[in-house]
Amino acid sequence: MTDPPIGRMLWPVSARIHGMAPAARDVARLFAAIAVTLLVLGGAYLMVRAPGSGSALIVDPPHAPVRVTTAPPIELGRAHDVMAGGGAGLFVVQQPRHGPSGRLLRIDTAASRIDRRVKLDVQPLGLGVGKDVVWVLAGRRPGPTTTLLRIDPATLRVTRRLVIASPSACATHPFASCNPIAVADGVWVPLIDRVVHVTSDGRTADRSALLNGHVWDVAASGRTLWALAETALYRIDEAHPTIYQRISLRDTLGAGMHSNHVVASKQSVWISSFPTQRANLPLNQLTLVDPNGAATKVVRTLPYPGAGSLQLVSGGLWVDRFDGAGELDRLDAADGSITGPIVVTGDDVTWIASQKGQIWVSMYHAAGDLRRLMRITLTPTS
Numbered sequence: 001m002t003d004p005p006i007g008r009m010l011w012p013v014s015a016r017i018h019g020m021a022p023a024a025r026d027v028a029r030l031f032a033a034i035a036v037t038l039l040v041l042g043g044a045y046l047m048v049r050a051p052g053s054g055s056a057l058i059v060d061p062p063h064a065p066v067r068v069t070t071a072p073p074i075e076l077g078r079a080h081d082v083m084a085g086g087g088a089g090l091f092v093v094q095q096p097r098h099g100p101s102g103r104l105l106r107i108d109t110a111a112s113r114i115d116r117r118v119k120l121d122v123q124p125l126g127l128g129v130g131k132d133v134v135w136v137l138a139g140r141r142p143g144p145t146t147t148l149l150r151i152d153p154a155t156l157r158v159t160r161r162l163v164i165a166s167p168s169a170c171a172t173h174p175f176a177s178c179n180p181i182a183v184a185d186g187v188w189v190p191l192i193d194r195v196v197h198v199t200s201d202g203r204t205a206d207r208s209a210l211l212n213g214h215v216w217d218v219a220a221s222g223r224t225l226w227a228l229a230e231t232a233l234y235r236i237d238e239a240h241p242t243i244y245q246r247i248s249l250r251d252t253l254g255a256g257m258h259s260n261h262v263v264a265s266k267q268s269v270w271i272s273s274f275p276t277q278r279a280n281l282p283l284n285q286l287t288l289v290d291p292n293g294a295a296t297k298v299v300r301t302l303p304y305p306g307a308g309s310l311q312l313v314s315g316g317l318w319v320d321r322f323d324g325a326g327e328l329d330r331l332d333a334a335d336g337s338i339t340g341p342i343v344v345t346g347d348d349v350t351w352i353a354s355q356k357g358q359i360w361v362s363m364y365h366a367a368g369d370l371r372r373l374m375r376i377t378l379t380p381t382s
Contacts, residue, residue, distance in 0.1 A: 122139070133182065141168070143167060
């Protein structure tokens, strides 16, 4: 696989720098400006997409494979939220700042509204949705145990409760994901240093993979799990989870990079990483991994300022990019080249989910600590 032509690439100019001091953020902006300058000098034909975005430099003319239309946002209030979608539909769990329990919301994706909400007697941390089941991962942050709820998506009633004697994956780090991964024969639960398979009836944890370090995120494609733990990506066979392939990311990304989002398909695996104060290059990065063949390998890494949450939809890699206004970019999932469209959300995107020709984004607005959902409908251009 060869590098994409430079004229097809988009290079945003402002970075989301997690937990960095103002001086470090200034350095990041300088690096981003230098990157854009080098592209222009190298012959890339770029133009500013829209006034006020302060971010999007795109190829002229764009040839986006899909058109987007947005619906008015759904207001969720001030509670912390996690969103996930699957065969059973689109769901959200919320945990208010004050109070011992949370809520589960079912979203009517056609009408773009909250269809129903119920109270939970636990503090939800993660959410997974299967064909005919909803899984809620709960517990205190931090806490010695993790509770897994099996919920009927039609009635929103808890049908099974399993307590696991281990902290959750997000017990130690605010950027770790606790979302369980629904699969055909049950669900994979991300714990602090392992992923554990629970049977489809929610009764038994029957197998697990112990990883070297804290688990940051997990994805699945076919019968393969992909887990980020510390500075490595793990390829895990669901049938034999104790035998896995470990792909080190340290040499590829350099020191000080924290990888915390992974998405996977049969064709490609993508990872997003952000810089800590120890990073050599203070820019977020996207990394492409080829899942085909016996030896999994990193194909390329692209500097992509502000890259965060990811979603793969119909050959497109959708990337959340925060630049003060909030933005969702579509890239080609095969090589990372920018295809467009680019959607300016106005708020920071925290979760991305797909549902039958739609993309849903959960957004956070710092002023007022407000949370919202927005539906983005995709229409092929040809």
